Amino acid sequence: MNSILGKWIKKRNKSDFVVLILLGVMVMIVAMPTGAKQSQKETQTQEQKGQQLQTEDSYKEQLQQQLKELLEHMDGVGKTRVMLTFSDEGTDQLDKNVTKDGNKKEETTVVYDTGDTRQPYVICRQMPKIEGVVVVAQGGGNAKTVTEISNAVMSLFPVEAHKVVVVKMSVQEE
Numbered sequence: 001m002n003s004i005l006g007k008w009i010k011k012r013n014k015s016d017f018v019v020l021i022l023l024g025v026m027v028m029i030v031a032m033p034t035g036a037k038q039s040q041k042e043t044q045t046q047e048q049k050g051q052q053l054q055t056e057d058s059y060k061e062q063l064q065q066q067l068k069e070l071l072e073h074m075d076g077v078g079k080t081r082v083m084l085t086f087s088d089e090g091t092d093q094l095d096k097n098v099t100k101d102g103n104k105k106e107e108t109t110v111v112y113d114t115g116d117t118r119q120p121y122v123i124c125r126q127m128p129k130i131e132g133v134v135v136v137a138q139g140g141g142n143a144k145t146v147t148e149i150s151n152a153v154m155s156l157f158p159v160e161a162h163k164v165v166v167v168k169m170s171v172q173e174e
Helices: 002-011 014-031 036-072 143-156
Strands: 080-086 091-094 096-101 104-109 111-113 118-120 122-126 130-137 164-168
Touching: 036 080, 036 130, 036 143, 130 143, 143 164
Parallel strands: 130 164
Antiparallel strands: 080 130, 091 122, 096 104, 111 118
């Protein structure tokens, strides 16, 4: 075997070896990881966070829109503008594996693979908690209408009476 390899090497000149070395370098460059998967993972994670934020924002906007439409259908309320304030951004309850070994208790978060990324498995997502409600209504100057609006808001959302404010809409907005 050595004799065959030796004869083959003797037949080659310097330019053949240069070409072989350059081919080897090119193969190594092509085979090297570029980090594209890492940036792809980061992009996917950022997109998922963006989608979660959009979901929370759309949840908040949807609640405000539904309350606005409901109040506008009440007698004596007229046009309305609604603002809800939230105490937090909501929470996710993650699935955990619990292993007990004698007196030791160990918890690990359950994760699943989504191709390139690993995500924690969410059991329950609690949406943001409503802290207060402000309603600006055309009928906000009438005490009976204000009471009805406040009662409607308190029956829909877990807020106390002092955290619901109903005011009369200005003439400019009517």
